[in-house]
Amino acid sequence: MCTLVKTKDVTVLLDAGVALGPRFRLMPHPFEYRARDEARKRIEKAAVDAKVVTISHYHNDHHTPNFADPVWLGSSPESLERIYKGKIVLAKEPRRKINTAQRRRGWMFKQTAEKLAEKFVSADGESFQFGRTQVRFPQHVPHGEADSGLGWVLPCIVERSKEKLVFAPDVQGPVVPETLALLLAEEPDTLIIGGPPTYLQGFKVGDEFLQTALRNLQRLAESIETVVIDHHLLRDAGWYEFLAPVRKAAEKADHRILSASELLKTKPNVLECQRQQLYEKDKPSAEFANWTRLPEEKQSVTPPPLDTP
Numbered sequence: 001m002c003t004l005v006k007t008k009d010v011t012v013l014l015d016a017g018v019a020l021g022p023r024f025r026l027m028p029h030p031f032e033y034r035a036r037d038e039a040r041k042r043i044e045k046a047a048v049d050a051k052v053v054t055i056s057h058y059h060n061d062h063h064t065p066n067f068a069d070p071v072w073l074g075s076s077p078e079s080l081e082r083i084y085k086g087k088i089v090l091a092k093e094p095r096r097k098i099n100t101a102q103r104r105r106g107w108m109f110k111q112t113a114e115k116l117a118e119k120f121v122s123a124d125g126e127s128f129q130f131g132r133t134q135v136r137f138p139q140h141v142p143h144g145e146a147d148s149g150l151g152w153v154l155p156c157i158v159e160r161s162k163e164k165l166v167f168a169p170d171v172q173g174p175v176v177p178e179t180l181a182l183l184l185a186e187e188p189d190t191l192i193i194g195g196p197p198t199y200l201q202g203f204k205v206g207d208e209f210l211q212t213a214l215r216n217l218q219r220l221a222e223s224i225e226t227v228v229i230d231h232h233l234l235r236d237a238g239w240y241e242f243l244a245p246v247r248k249a250a251e252k253a254d255h256r257i258l259s260a261s262e263l264l265k266t267k268p269n270v271l272e273c274q275r276q277q278l279y280e281k282d283k284p285s286a287e288f289a290n291w292t293r294l295p296e297e298k299q300s301v302t303p304p305p306l307d308t309p
Helices: 030-049 077-084 100-116 177-186 207-223 231-235 244-252 272-281 286-292
Strands: 003-006 011-014 052-055 088-091 119-122 127-130 133-136 156-160 163-168 190-194 226-230 256-258
Touching (some): 003 030, 003 163, 011 030, 011 156, 030 077, 030 272, 077 100, 088 100, 163 177, 177 207, 190 231, 207 226, 207 244, 231 272
Parallel strands (some): 011 052, 052 088, 163 190, 190 226, 226 256
Antiparallel strands (some): 003 011, 127 133, 133 156, 156 163
């Protein structure tokens, strides 16, 4: 969900991370590895112009950690330095409203990043002024359901004059009434939100979860001019059909529902939910297939061999 926001006063890079994940008992396809590497290059390029870099929470797709991981993240100490060095880092406090795994990641990240950054600030509940632009962090909200065990995330609000953007990653809908109330109360012109993980239906999330998310997204579509829904939702091949009632609610109000790609006037390239088909239609090389069978400890120090596209 990494997003670059520019005003006349300041450039802010939100959640500077990218990651792949396991699906269908298959490692990511070479196309996915290329897309990940290209995304990381775009993030590093965007960081050149950014004065501020934010972190909503310490899942590895929302920040860049200080270790090399060729398997899932494409991260490295060098990438961390290119993104955070000399920046004002406005980050979620790693000691409060956080689960054990993220507390550990947050502490490790802070030890490195605060040595590189111009300033490292725990942003929870704080507001920062850059000229006429305000960058504000309201209350924590749950990562999905209130008792999910996935912890909490810190939304970010960027406001200048009468224009306001709200960035609400990983709220998975939202499904929590307090999160919905917070987003509606802000009355933003643009909301960028992490949609529900419909691909986990019947496995980790139930029908009631998804129906609640759908109803709440309809409420947001009725009230907010532009709603960008992305992230977990687009791991499901049926994401567009799922949003049909939300688009209908938006159209009645003369509002817009978009994916992040559509906001940039490009077509969504949803590789993860197509992984099985990619393996069938574009069979990877023997070298790549051999790499996928390596033990985890060898994969962790060996980048996947990718053919020249």
